[in-house]
Amino acid sequence: MSTIDWNDLYRTTFEDLVRFLHRKVWDTERARDLAQEAFVRALQHEPRKPRAWLFQVAANLARDEARMVIRRKKHLVLLKSEAESREASGKDPADELMEQEKWAMVREALDSLSETDRDALLLWDAGQSYTEIANELGLAVGAVGTTLSRARRRLAEAYNEKEKADVARR
Amino acid sequence: MSHVDEGALHAYLDGALDEFPAAEAEKIRTHLDGCSECAERLEVERRIRADAHLMLGLAAPAVDVPSFEEIRAYVQRTRPAGGRVSRAQRLGWAASVVLAIGAGWMLREGQLQQRALDIGQEAASAPAIGVARESEGFAERQNALPVEAGADQNLAADAPDRLTPARVESDDERLAGAVGELGDAPQEAKASAEATVRSALEERTAAQDEPGSPLLAPARLADLADSSDVLGDPRNERADAGAFRGAAGEYDSVVVESIVATGLVAEAETTAAAAAAMNDAVGRADAQQVAAPAEEAAERRRLAESAVPLTSALNTSGRAVPSAADETRSVDDEPLASVPGFEVLDVASLGDGARLYGSRILQRYSDDVVFEVVRLEPGIDPSILAAAAAGHAEARAETDNGWILVRGPLPLVELERLLGRLIPEPPTWP
Numbered sequence: 094m095s096t097i098d099w100n101d102l103y104r105t106t107f108e109d110l111v112r113f114l115h116r117k118v119w120d121t122e123r124a125r126d127l128a129q130e131a132f133v134r135a136l137q138h139e140p141r142k143p144r145a146w147l148f149q150v151a152a153n154l155a156r157d158e159a160r161m162v163i164r165r166k167k168h169l170v171l172l173k174s175e176a177e178s179r180e181a182s183g184k185d186p187a188d189e190l191m192e193q194e195k196w197a198m199v200r201e202a203l204d205s206l207s208e209t210d211r212d213a214l215l216l217w218d219a220g221q222s223y224t225e226i227a228n229e230l231g232l233a234v235g236a237v238g239t240t241l242s243r244a245r246r247r248l249a250e251a252y253n254e255k256e257k258a259d260v261a262r263r
Numbered sequence: 264m265s266h267v268d269e270g271a272l273h274a275y276l277d278g279a280l281d282e283f284p285a286a287e288a289e290k291i292r293t294h295l296d297g298c299s300e301c302a303e304r305l306e307v308e309r310r311i312r313a314d315a316h317l318m319l320g321l322a323a324p325a326v327d328v329p330s331f332e333e334i335r336a337y338v339q340r341t342r343p344a345g346g347r348v349s350r351a352q353r354l355g356w357a358a359s360v361v362l363a364i365g366a367g368w369m370l371r372e373g374q375l376q377q378r379a380l381d382i383g384q385e386a387a388s389a390p391a392i393g394v395a396r397e398s399e400g401f402a403e404r405q406n407a408l409p410v411e412a413g414a415d416q417n418l419a420a421d422a423p424d425r426l427t428p429a430r431v432e433s434d435d436e437r438l439a440g441a442v443g444e445l446g447d448a449p450q451e452a453k454a455s456a457e458a459t460v461r462s463a464l465e466e467r468t469a470a471q472d473e474p475g476s477p478l479l480a481p482a483r484l485a486d487l488a489d490s491s492d493v494l495g496d497p498r499n500e501r502a503d504a505g506a507f508r509g510a511a512g513e514y515d516s517v518v519v520e521s522i523v524a525t526g527l528v529a530e531a532e533t534t535a536a537a538a539a540a541m542n543d544a545v546g547r548a549d550a551q552q553v554a555a556p557a558e559e560a561a562e563r564r565r566l567a568e569s570a571v572p573l574t575s576a577l578n579t580s581g582r583a584v585p586s587a588a589d590e591t592r593s594v595d596d597e598p599l600a601s602v603p604g605f606e607v608l609d610v611a612s613l614g615d616g617a618r619l620y621g622s623r624i625l626q627r628y629s630d631d632v633v634f635e636v637v638r639l640e641p642g643i644d645p646s647i648l649a650a651a652a653a654g655h656a657e658a659r660a661e662t663d664n665g666w667i668l669v670r671g672p673l674p675l676v677e678l679e680r681l682l683g684r685l686i687p688e689p690p691t692w693p
Contacts, residue, residue, distance in 0.1 A: 222282060
């Protein structure tokens with residue numbers, strides 16, 4: 094018999110999971126879909142440590158997603174349901190453009206990190222503990238801080254460089 | 264104590280020192296309290312940490328949290344009968360198809376029979392020590408397969424816990440050794456061996472679902488099953504001679520792997536004609552794939568009829584699934600590509616009587632969910648198809664060999680995943 098409070102877990106984890114996924118697939122809707130998928134799988138498997146499990150599955154889903162993008166490199170058309178296709182973002186185009194530019198810079202900065210550094214940072218930002226990050230990435234708990242310090246420094250440096258280059262370009 | 268390193272400073276800032284050993288955490292705290300140099304460094308790291316957090320925050324999307332009840336209801340609706348075992352069985356079925364294709368290819372090439380003859384002669388004269396050493400290698404590659412029928416537990420106990428492509432790659436020598444091990448096993452031993460192979464495949468595929476499992480990646484059997492689809496479609500231009508032989512080489516691996524598992528059992532009873540065993544393997548997989556029992560056939564018809572018609576504008580004619588009696592079919596006769604791991608309920612050609620437009624395959628996703636795979640011939644536009652039914656989503660991709668569409672009452676992300684399994688890796692993928 095499962096003792097997991099799924100409602101509570103969902104409430105406290107879903108947004109973190111979407112944020113984590115978003116910084117991997119860079120598409121809000123996709124991140125949301127993948128987060129739902131991770132929860133569907135969690136409900137089917139009922140893992141013992143569901144929160145850590147969810148992030149691990151989410152990481153795998155994001156990895157699959159990246160492969161899928163390459164696989165579908167040409168002419169892929171996704172037909173979302175009519176309701177989805179009609180759905181308007183409701184955002185000001187200028188705001189949306191600015192948001193996308195920021196995302197692009199953060200994305201490039203994150204891409205400049207090693208995979209381990211990036212994952213550690215994203216997992217921490219999604220609320221995972223050092224122990225959970227260590228388990229997920231195969232690190233010693235004591236090494237997580239070192240990984241995070243390096244990742245944070247490199248992210249900040251890379252982002253600042255890109256921001257300077259962007260300002261100079263304008 | 265020497266100064267605290269950056270990692271410890273970040274752990275301190277993250278409030279994670281409690282996760283360190285108590286003595287170490289206490290040392291760090293004490294040092295930070297009394298060291299002005301480290302206190303300055305701590306402030307520098309605090310700013311870096313805050314900057315990074317701010318930057319990540321720039322890329323934080325607004326999240327619309329869907330109702331959890333919807334997800335729970337979806338899971339209830341699509342829960343497979345028999346739970347995870349059922350899923351594993353389906354994946355096991357996919358593996359058996361791969362086995363059949365690989366074996367079929369080899370048989371078609373006439374290689375196996377020749378090898379079996381050669382092996383039989385070699386085995387008779389092989390020194391016992393040679394067989395033992397080869398067995399050890401096989402056990403190593405079986406990564407803790409369940410060992411039955413008195414097989415040597417120690418051989419499997421030393422097996423590494425991860426199956427890698429390198430360990431299952433085969434060559435003629437390994438195949439010859441594996442087949443030689445089967446020897447002249449009696450029918451009961453072969454049956455037992457079959458159970459062992461299937462059990463191993465099921466365990467492996469089930470284990471692939473668990474994160475942290477050493478088997479999680481690469482999902483080799485699934486990947487191989489993906490490849491089988493390319494081969495399975497004789498009209499598929501991707502399956503050119505080079506690609507065909509490359510993929511067939513992979514199937515060699517699976518065949519060998521399965522035979523190795525069989526060998527663990529047969530080793531104790533040591534005896535069965537290798538070619539006969541291979542033929543049995545092909546026959547079993549063929550039977551599983553195309554010769555459904557009468558009640559299953561009726562069920563397939565019922566589900567096929569109840570599936571949402573996606574091709575109502577077209578006539579469907581002729582089942583592409585070969586008959587059960589067609590045991591001599593070769594790879595070229597394989598049914599059209601389906602998503603590996605899901606039971607095929609129906610296969611039909613799509614056409615208007617004058618022209619073949621493509622094929623449609625119905626597959627069972629779960630007890631009450633059926634999805635459809637439509638492959639259109641090159642040059643045929645999906646617009647000729649009727650729209651997907653209400654409540655159904657669709658993912659489609661245009662490939663060099665025409666459009667592929669996957670439709671069904673499933674989330675788009677799942678349909679995309681199914682679609683992805685029908686599209687091979689691009690050749691440039693590392």
